[in-house]
Amino acid sequence: MFVDEVDIHVAAGHGGAGALSFRREKFVPRGGPDGGNGGPGGSVYLIANPNLNTLLNFRFQKQFEAGRGGHGEGSNRTGRKGSDVELQVPVGTVVYERAGEDVVQLFDLTEGGQRVIIAKGGIGGLGNAQFATSTNRAPRRHQPGLPGEEKDLRLHLKLLADVGLVGFPNAGKSTLIARISAARPKIASYPFTTLTPNLGVVGLSGDRSFVVADVPGLIEGAHEGHGLGHRFLSHLERTKVLVHLVDVSSTSGRDTVSDFEIIARELALFPGRDASGERLVEKRLLAAANKIDALDDPARLASLATHLQARGITLYPISAATGEGVDQLLEAIWKQVAAGRERDTAPAAMAPHDAGLPRVSRHTGSISRSPRHTTGLP
Template sequence: MFADRATIYVKAGDGGNGCMSFRREKYVPRGGPNGGDGGNGGSVVIRASANHTNLAHMSRQRHWKAERGEHGEGSDKFGRTGQDLVIEVPPGTILRDRDRGHVLRDLKEPGDTVIVAQGGRGGHGNTHFKSSTNRAPRQHEKGLPGEERCIVLELKVIADVGLIGLPNAGKSTLLSRISRAHPEIADYPFTTKYPNLGSVVIDPENAFVVADIPGLIEGAHTGLGLGHEFLRHVERTGLLVHLVEAMPVDESDPVHNYRMIRKELEQYSPALAERPELVVVTKMDLTGADEARDRIAAELGREVLAISAVSGKGIPILLNAIREGLKNRSKPEDVESPPAEAPPVKILPGKKPSVAAAPVENENAPVESTPVAGE
């Protein structure tokens, strides 16, 4: 199963409570306070990993919770810090806060990491409050709750070249011809139901990744067909390869088909429509394809390449054109909503940053305890 979108709930570990304890030892009548601090809660960390290609594993588990910090104990024993929870996602995943809508991080490269839920700080034990005037403190702190939020994960595959066109334009066949990818190929529309990636190696110094997305139809930007769900996967590409069928089976006009797809791109994202594009006429092994190619080039008024993925005709010329196009490309800019201002994070000396999910008034105020018998 391929999944490129998922919503998860993450909860960082709560901080452990500080302990109120006094030293009890023979011949030491006034041993003083020895309550240890609580441990900090574990954080929820999301990391990009090349071991994953989509978000299917995130769809199977919706709730993720890090380990809480242990409570402090007597004899100045500090609570153990909770272990961080690391969630791996494929490179190219965008993380958004579901409720606020701002972008938390765009994990483009393997190893990119972000803390999406900070663990709660552990509370101080009564040892922390001892002084020359307060030799038997009865104050201790509760641990702060860990941060929690709902996160929307959206995958935009990392590819250099994006194949676009109508269903049955030959995108999957071309991908299987120029790479080792094995996409599903059949003689009916919408064979491709999810993006396929293929790595093309021309020589040791020239290699690129090609993304084949489901075919587009008229009205795709409004939700018709399958392609609108995956147009975002070509937003990161630096070069678009627009495949136009020379002799459409439905006898439609190839020029009209090309302009219709261009219109859909412009309505989906003007920035995407401005990307460099190669127009390629496919299925040149059919009778009359040469005349159709000449007419398409004349009406569009631009250079048009011609290939046959079955016979291999024109593919070396296409690969060279892609190589040259990638050399001259500029880094594409993703079209994303601007991040909202994040809540301030208070950093205490010697402690981890902590942001409480549900702030409580005077949460850090010392807690008065009842007297200990025998003190």
């Protein structure tokens, strides 16, 4: 089961108390202070595990507590350290702290093996042996341990994919990801077959590869919660390229141009942004006309092609079922992925340049060729 958002509570261990103790030995009537220090409390860590792809484990257990530090003892024995807790989360997990109404991002775990401390164990108290001075040889002072940190956290998994497939339910998104990668999502002739995102790795000649995400289909009014709503679009926030799939066979009974525009509008209405502030609507966009093997009315393809051409968007006619046209589409996707990666790794000063790709306008959802960063000057 795919779970991408959970609220949990973590508590680090309290530090152990320092001891109050004096040495007692035969023939030594008044031994000195020998109370040891308390041990530190255990901490809570998060570890990004590349083999996980859901936060499901946190569905059942939501409270995590590290061990408390042992108390110090006589004979200058320090208390033992409390046991740590290590929580494994999928790569792509964003960690927020909830404090009342406020939600503050603490970490974004984007690298496999990344390990962060989210609640620090309290330090142990000092035993009375630590307080002995030349004037006070029998101190009775000793400290309690300090409390460990406690936090209410929200974990939000945002998949890390280069490419997102979008389109109406039944457009053939899952069929396409199954054809181009080893992913095996469920495929069926009814809408909303895909209920949670799927990831697939696409390998091209050379060592070129990228990750594709297939998200549940969108419908008109998704931004108002229709269908599965916008809920899964957050998984596309970190993609570099969107591929918009339109069914050009007559099975949907809808108009291809309005299909395209409805989805473009829903993308435009999604408010999420990636780390650089980019919205879905600003991403590189390619269009694919799917099911050309079942193209019973060529006008359906032609009208879409004309519509997109006017907006400067290249349309790739494909059949996810037979594979026709898919190689050309993949090469085009690769070009955009590579350009996106180059932009992300380029020094900031040189960074955002417009790749000349059309972008869907923020407000209306219509497509324009205007550059991404306009100055607003006449």
